[in-house]
Each structure stands twice: as structure tokens, then as C-alpha cells.
Amino acid sequence: MNMDHKKPDLQQETLRRNPFKVPEGYFESFSDQLHERIKQEESSKVPVRRIGTTTRWMALAAAMLAAALITTSIIRLSSPRDTEGLLPDLAVLEQMQLLEDDRFLYEILTEEESVELDENEAFVSQAIEYLAINDVEMDLIFE
């Protein structure tokens, strides 16, 4: 044991000195980096119409329907023996792909109040509305 070693005294001023440092110019450029990030985050939010109360229950059912459809379609597509019933599922999937371009129906049928959602939420929201509006057949998922 080193007999010269002194127990560090918390009252020493040297211990209170900041032992950390920052890259040169960090604080000078922080504000600009921050503004860039805020701009990026705000530009990724997509305003969409809120689903009206009259279609809210349909939206929930349609969300479950969409999830079941996609799951069923994936299982069918990956299964080599069953080729029947593929066409309607693929058609629905194709229709869903067109959702982003087809906003006209949503503007007519939804309320005026708008909500800011990010891109994924906006897409799902529109998908649910489109399925509800187009009365997607329930029996497509119950086979």
C-alpha cells in the first residue's frame, strides 16, 4: 500500500473542476443542428382527416379485417397447395397500395377536423377508411 497516498478530500477545489470536455465548436453549431432536426421532424408529419364518429366502429372492424386479410394472404401465398381464393386477396392488397394516391373519397366522407399523424399512422388511417368505405367482404377472412 502506498503510504503517501492521501485520501481524496471532497472539499478540494480540484475535485470540483469539470473533468469533461466537448468537441471544438459544439455549442456554436448546436443551435443550427437542432433547427435542422426540428425541421425534419415537423416535415415528416402528414395532416389527415380524423375519422368521423359514424365510421369509428367500422374503422376498428376494418383495422382487424385488414390485419387478418394480410395474415391470411401471406399464409396462402407461402402455401403451395391452395391456389383458390388468391385473386380477391391480391386485389384487396393492390387496392390498399393505391390508397395514398386516392384522397378524394376521404375528403368527402370524413369530418373537417384534422389531426397530425406521422407517415405510417397516416397510411394506416387512410387504409382503414378506404376498407370501411368500400365495404370489404367479411367472408374473405372467415375461411
Place this chain on the structure above:
Amino acid sequence: MPDWEDREIIEGFNIPGNEEIAFNQLVVQYQERLYWHIRKMVISHDDADDVLQNTMIKVWRSLNSFRAESGLYTWLYRIATNEALSFLKQKKKKAFAPWVDMEEQMFEKMEADPWFNGDEIQLKLQEAILKLPEKQRIVFNMKYFDHMKYEDMSEILGTSVGALKASYHHAVKKIETLLDKD
């Protein structure tokens, strides 16, 4: 650029079209103090940078609802403290090897960190601080390094002055014991 009064920043932010100027002033005035508070908790510069950005983004989104019941700095400090604690919590959750002590990992990184400028004693002190429970660590840093008044700490942490004094006392005793082991 001369400093603005807190009142000027808040009033400026509430003038339509003036938000960015007022917010920029706030960032420039408070970034360093908030950064160092965060840095002492998360240790790494990159992590402190992330947390500071998250803090300022939260401030940007909620400055128009700031009620001025507490001082602006107290409010900012509270947001920064919560962001740092959330960050550490998330980091623990995401840890690849959850059986490994996160604070030990942070210390090992600090030893090799080019942005750590301390001597051997300062390194030992940081190691001891990392062994404190999180709240004691915050209290110790705020009192020992930032010389903050207990009344201000009480507003920021939502803890009574008495509890903070007790917390600081325990933290000091623990650190002294750890530093004595050699």
C-alpha cells in the same frame, strides 16, 4: 448577442412569427448549463448531445404553455433531468447483456473517452458517483458541482428540502467511503 430576460423570451415566443427568434435565444442562453447537467448524468458526449436535443425539442413544443409559476431555468432543468433519466432507463432496457452493470459499462467507456479530461482522482470520483442510486447521483451533482440551492433543487425534482439534504448527506458519505477504499 446580449442575453434576454426570461420574460422577454416567453413574451417573444408568444408573438406570432417571432417564435423561432425567441427560441433560438433560449437555446443559446441555456444550452451550456443544460448540457453539463445532462452530461454529468449520461457521461458520454454523444449521449448528452442526443438528450440535449430531445430536451430542446420538448421545450420548443411546450414553451407556449409554460405558465411561469416556476422560473424558466427551473422548468428547463426539470425537462432536461427527466429526459436524461428516461434516456438512461431506455439504455438499460436495450442493453444487449442485461446482467452487465450499466454504470460499470459507462465508467469503462469514460476511462477510454477522449472527451474525458480528468486526472486519476477525478476519475475515481466519477466512478464513485456512478455507483450512487440515480436520484442521489442527480442531487450530488447539482449540489457539489453546480452549487445549486436546496430550494431550487426542490422545485426541479419535486422533493422536499429535508429529503434532499438527507440524500446529499448519504451521497457524500457513500462517496467518501468508496474513495477511501484503495
